[in-house]
Amino acid sequence: MNGKADPRAEGEVTTRTRLERGRGALGPALELVHTGRAPTRAVLTAELGVTRATAGAVAAELEALGLIRIDAKPSAAAGSQGRPSHRLSVAEDGPVVLAAQVHADGFRAALVGLGGRIVATAPGCETVDADPAQVLGSVVEAGARLLRDTGRRCVGAGLAAPSAVAEPEGTALNPLHLAWPAGAQVRQIFTDCVREAKIEGPAFAANDVNLAALAEHRHGAGRGARDLLCVATGHRGVGGALVLDGRLHTGSSGLALEVGHLTVNPEGRPCHCGSRGCLDVETDPLAFLTEAGREPGPEGLLVQARALLRDAYGDPSVRAAAEALIDRLGLGLAGLVNILNPDRIILGGLHRALLEADPERLRAVVADRSLWGRSGGVPILACTLDHNSLVGAAELAWQPVLDDPLGALG
Amino acid sequence: MNGKADPRAEGEVTTRTRLERGRGALGPALELVHTGRAPTRAVLTAELGVTRATAGAVAAELEALGLIRIDAKPSAAAGSQGRPSHRLSVAEDGPVVLAAQVHADGFRAALVGLGGRIVATAPGCETVDADPAQVLGSVVEAGARLLRDTGRRCVGAGLAAPSAVAEPEGTALNPLHLAWPAGAQVRQIFTDCVREAKIEGPAFAANDVNLAALAEHRHGAGRGARDLLCVATGHRGVGGALVLDGRLHTGSSGLALEVGHLTVNPEGRPCHCGSRGCLDVETDPLAFLTEAGREPGPEGLLVQARALLRDAYGDPSVRAAAEALIDRLGLGLAGLVNILNPDRIILGGLHRALLEADPERLRAVVADRSLWGRSGGVPILACTLDHNSLVGAAELAWQPVLDDPLGALG
DNA sequence: TGACTTTGTGCCGCTACTAAACAAACCCGG
DNA sequence: CCGGGTTTGTTTAGTAGCGGCACAAAGTCA
Structure with missing residues (x-):
């Protein structure tokens, strides 16, 4: 032979x-x-x-x-x-990675196979007002349970954190939404939890919007793009991410694409950053509801804002508020287009809902405010993946295997 | 054997x-x-x-x-x-590339060896109010003469153009300063001239600020940086460039880092882009001279502004104008830092002069307006290379040799 | 049924490396 | 001046990974 x-x-x-x-x-x-x-x-x-x-x-x-x-x-x-x-x-029965996501309302754990396929999910858990070690311990434990139940081989773990993650220390810089201290060593704590749970393979952590962008680039609306820009509003605040040549651009210390404080309305609301009219406070669900003259209801700002856009777009006050936000978002995106010149833009959260409410208006604003209009013709799309941050966290864990399959598995 | x-x-x-x-x-x-x-x-x-x-x-x-x-x-x-x-x-007597630079006041040709060493230069020529074919024909002819005189082997040619160069067509998009039509096929014309002059090797063209950044990254103040941001004011307008992992980031259509229209002064001057208070018109030599209460003299705005900063910084009106410009420049740089998170910033032209006039103030403004200050600690340096656009144009021509020496020379 | 097209495999050889022993050229301490 | 110790460069032998090529396999089409 x-x-x-x-x-x-x-x-x-x-x-x-x-x-x-x-x-x-x-x-x-x-x-x-x-x-x-x-x-x-x-x-x-x-x-x-x-x-x-x-x-x-x-x-x-x-x-x-x-x-x-x-x-x-x-x-x-x-x-x-x-x-x-x-x-x-x-391979459907091949190895998996543990993907974990922590957000304002709780956390989620899943096993993800190659191809971004979610193999198993632990039921979402309610808000935890606990310190990082407790939250991450719980989510890793949920993942370990999944691994035991399914009996699959695990080759790594990834965490999507609801804050910027500083490189190379792996500390959370602005965990506004959690009962976490600024500067929490999320990567280290996550790694420790993974080790303690006797889960095999290396552990990684990164910002959730960054990971969503990575996931969309590999398996969603961003497939085939070379320079992909993602912008998403969550419950609070705006996040951005850039994928260049298939790799996340995190900047020299992990703080790239903090686009929330671009000025989009010089006479706008004061922002906690000290300036006024920032994208962050001018295009978030609260701004939308306020401008539409609605009282914040009990179901959460983002959910309420989305429902309003979907169901009540005929209402003049809703429409006016939406158009105001679309114009400001377009101004912000045009600024980013002039700097980054991406070949595709993907929007998530409320921004996605604004795009879907009136795609023509948003595209027109971006094209109008981009230099020479030329690069304003950049396609603007909505997210297509469910749980894209979770899938992105899995991508992070898969990366060593993709780089060197023999080395990572042998 | x-x-x-x-x-x-x-x-x-x-x-x-x-x-x-x-x-x-x-x-x-x-x-x-x-x-x-x-x-x-x-x-x-x-x-x-x-x-x-x-x-x-x-x-x-x-x-x-x-x-x-x-x-x-x-x-x-x-x-x-x-x-x-x-x-x-x-090798001191090795092959060279032809580097050409066209700017508002004329053009320049040089032979550049490996290491960014300028081997021979053709004397600078005065302003040419001629179409691209004539200008590029002249500069290439000057280069061909240098090649004949020195008898060196040429392996390629690069052009630094005073405008954004669209990819992949190679057209000049905003040649404001020249008697060139927008959309001129500079790369094609340059290639044709090089071919006609029987100069060997491939021909390339790119924006001059981009090429300056490339040169500084390889041989100047940017050596060793992974994510390098360059910003420079010339006679008119602001240019930016980004080098990532040793490669120029041009964006999907060559229009990245058009940073001239970041808003740095909401109540500022109207700009030809339709907005007001753009970096472009708020930090250029004309703005500086006007705010310092000086009449534009005969020697060129940039030269005059530099001289004023160097020789008359004690004058209160000069100092006040400089500090106003530094503050606005710092605001623009902070915005870029929040988006790109570079690990080094290099300034050229008037911006360089502003940095050298009061480095502490500029660094403080950038740190203050960057999120978490952390990435505001980014080093801000002045250009160190003479003729960095020219050397950058040479880098462009050397690239195929650096990528595959045998293939490019064999 | 046979020609054509496309996909997959076995075999050989080449290129660009590694490994390891050897040789060269400096230091230093006696 | 001479023999370790240290770092640099060279020689030789071996090898991993890929290209080239011939051939086999499995379909379509006339």
């Missing part, structure tokens, strides 16, 4: 030589299958720029590692001649 | 096997020598993460290609034991 003498050729007889080859192209190949861009080995050959022999060997090795599946039967592609391909897909 | 039989071993006998090896590490190695980060083969070994054998072979091949020089005599490093290293340096 092996030609030259192999001193280890005793136990496993077959596919042994293959397991030794393909180190270089292995990562890129897995990434292509992971993001759904390589449905067959033929496509893999073209995308990697290697020969069919190499692509075949690489795919065989990824299958041997339990990461992808190669269909036994070829599936006939409709309307094409030639030998039909065997379909490549992510 | 060669061990196994080599069918081609007839003409060149020696260094033949070496010329066939080192393809992968060749580019990175050349880049290290080019940027002055690999003074010896020992350092090269460490920086590349390869064995001494590989580093030695790679260096030998780069020398054989005529790109670098390995000192014959080892140079004794003071106070260190062990065998002394042979010094590596860029």
